[in-house]
Amino acid sequence: MDMTQEQKQYLQKFWADMERAGDELRNQPMPELREEDFFLFKKTGNRLIYEGEYFGRRKYLTVFGILSEFEGKEENLKMLAQVLDAICTERFWALPAHVNFDALDEKTIDLFAAETAQSLLEIVDILGDKLPLQTVERVVCEVTDRVIVPFVTSTVPYSWWEQDRCNWAAVCAGSVGMAAIYLSHWYEKRQQPKDERLPEGWKQAVIDRVCDALHCYLDGMEEDGACTEGLGYFAYGMSYYTGFAQALYQETKGSIDLMKKPKCEKIALFQQKCYFGGGVSVSFSDGSSHETFLPGLTSYLKHCYPQVVTPDYSLARSFDGDACYRWLSNERNIRWLKQYGNAETENGTAKDWSYELLEAAQWMMCKDPAGNGYAAKGGNNDENHNHNDIGHFLCIYEGEMLLTDLGAGEYTRDYFSDGRYGILCNRSLGHSVPLINGQEQCAGKEYAADAFCWEEKDKTLTISFGGAYPDGCIHKIQRSIRAWDEDVQLHLCVEDSFEVSKQTRTITENLVTQYLPIVEGNVIQIQGNRAKMEITVEGADGDIQILSESHSNHNGQQEPVYLVQWDVKLQGKDTVCNMSICCSPR
Structure with a gap:
């Protein structure tokens, strides 16, 4: 069967982008990896400068590898051989953020050293007969020396990631x-x-250890299939899980099929639950509000599990949409789309509200037929790529996240160290949750939601999360959220109930938006480009304040953030604050 028209158009554009990149890069020298930039991370914590050079080189590898595989022109094969030789001369395949500077090991196997090994040997496996023997032998030697030997001769675990429950595994x-x-x-x-x-x-020893590590990876996914690291990390981890699963299936002539693991189908269905209208995606943890999907991976997952729903192809990741220019995911965007594109079916248009409860992860996504709605989460404050965000919610209308989740910030040394919760997007101040006595939520697994309940009859979500705050400062916080449509408007009723303790002095509500709010009395107005929101507050004690902050996004660009805050009027032991939210077109 033929691919769908959307898939054909995507492939045509993807290939045109690849050819254009080849024409541009062919006459340009590869970026130089400067050791002073590598050691800059140790000095300042900056990752972006060296990584820009590193991934620029991986772009050459992916472009000329794909052009050579699917077209086979001599000029591209010649360039590919030069690129392979150049990567073999690199001192480090690992990134500076992932090495131990106190005991520097040039053969450290991190994400990108492992990816490099996979990329080089897969290219040799596909194109070895068309490449110079000297180059191929050099690739084999370098991968063996840097990755295979260090891994297979090590005791278990080679490194923390071999037994970890995250995308690294x-x-x-x-x-x-x-x-x-x-x-x-x-x-x-x-x-x-x-x-x-x-x-x-050695080969079976590696396969056995890899299968054990992948079991750890699956164990890190919630029982409902949720990837609490974020939607982008779902695509990242599953790309390499499925890549190995298929390779092992073929190597064992079908006797080992890792795609038949019971949790895999639930994981495969996670992606489709995270998209709202206008291509906005749930950006909890280190996610993105405009996450793209991988057509190759999605086609393969749909081939394995027909219940997988493909997002709209306007959200498909372009070649330049991957700043790391990974060989595997880009190559599979062609190979798997061609091979499994006939598994596509029309997904249709929603006619009713959808309610996606991920009970184990404690995520809830509620969407009207147009894709407007809200998402909220419970969980704990020690999740992978954790943000202190228990009880937090976001609101989307007309493809705009009017109450926002900032998602991933710029990855720096502080981002993955003790300074993590001094960064706005990771601390609870950067989420729509209250402050108690001016204090934010705490980091740690013990700081968790007490309850996360969905009432099907009246379509109300209730989150209890007083336990996320410093001990004793408040007895209980309960947030209930209910949403409904009225004509073209989206309505949310958010009720926060507080059971105060003897230590409770102040309760401050905190909402986060990236659109400049206007306050008139007890009404907050937020205007996007296509939509507007009006929030009527009941229970405020004094004026509503607007605080301006700045967020360094994942690309290192500064974005404005506005915190809308007001103190809640304390009313004895039990205190209530209501927010009536109405979203409508501008």
């Missing part, structure tokens, strides 16, 4: 596993003896 282990399979193909094809540093049974 899938990406690192999946990459190492694929590289090992491709390396075995090299030895079989050339009928050459293995590298003497590889122990007997």
Whole structure:
């Protein structure tokens, strides 16, 4: 069967972008990896300068690898050989943010060293006969020396990621596993003896350890399939999980199928639950409000699980949409889309409200037929890529996130160290949750939602999260949210109930938006480009204040943020604050 028209158009544009990139890069030197930029991370915590150079080089690899695989022109194969040689000369394949500067190891296997090994050997596996033998042998030598030998000769775990429950386990282990399979193909094809540093049974040893690591990865996903790291990390981890799963299935002639793991189907269905109208996506944790999807990965998942719904192709990731220019996900956007595109079906248009309750993750997404609505979360404050955000909610109308979740910030040294919760997007101040006595929520697994309940009959979500705050400052916080449509308007009723303690002195409500609010009395007006929101507050004690903040987004660009705050009138032991929210077109 043929691909859908959307898929054909996507592939045409993707290929045109690839050819254009090839024409541009062919006459430009590869970016130089400067050691002073590598060590800049140790000095200042800056990651973006060195990573810009590093990923610029990986762009050459992906562009000329794909052009060579699917077109095979001599000029592209020649460029690819030069790129392979250049990457083999790099001192580090790992990024500076992932190495131990106190005991520097040039053979550190991090996400990108593992990805590099997978990319190089997969390209050799596909195109080895068309590349210079000297280049191919160099690739085999470097990957063996830098990745395969250090991994297979290490005790378990090689590093923390081998037994961790996050995307690292899938990406690192999946990459190492694929590289090992491709390396075995090299030895079989050339009928050459293995590298003497590889122990007997090395290939099976790697596969066994990779399968164990991938079990840890699946265990890190919630039982309902949610990836609490964020939607982008779902695509990242599952790209390498599925890549290895398919390679192992083929290598074992179908006797081992990792896609039949019970949780896999639930994970595959997670993506479709996270999109609202206008392409806005749930940006909890280190996510993005405009996350794109991988057509290749999604087509493969739909091939495995027909219940998978493909997002609109206007949200499909372009080649330049991946700032890391990863070989695997870009190559699969062509290979898997061509191979499994016939698994696509028309998804239709929603006619009723949809209510997506992820009970284990404690996420709720409520959407009207137009894709307007809200998302809210409970959970705990020690999740992967954690933000202190229990009880937080966002609101989307006409494709605009009027009450926002900032998602991932700029990744710096502080972002993944003790300074993490001094950064606005990670601390509870950067989320729509109250302050108690001026204090924010605390980090740690013990700081968690007490309850997360969905009442089906009246379509009301209730979150109890007083336990997310410093001990004793308040007995209980309960937030209930109900949404409904009225003509073209979206309405939300948000009621916050507080059971105060002897230590409770002040309760301050805090809403977060990236559109400049206007306050008139007890009414807050927020205007986007296509939509507007009016919030009527009941229970305020004094004026509503607007605080201006700045957010360094994932690309290192500064964005304005506005915190809308007011003190709640304390009314004895039990205190209530109501927010009546109305969204409508401008």
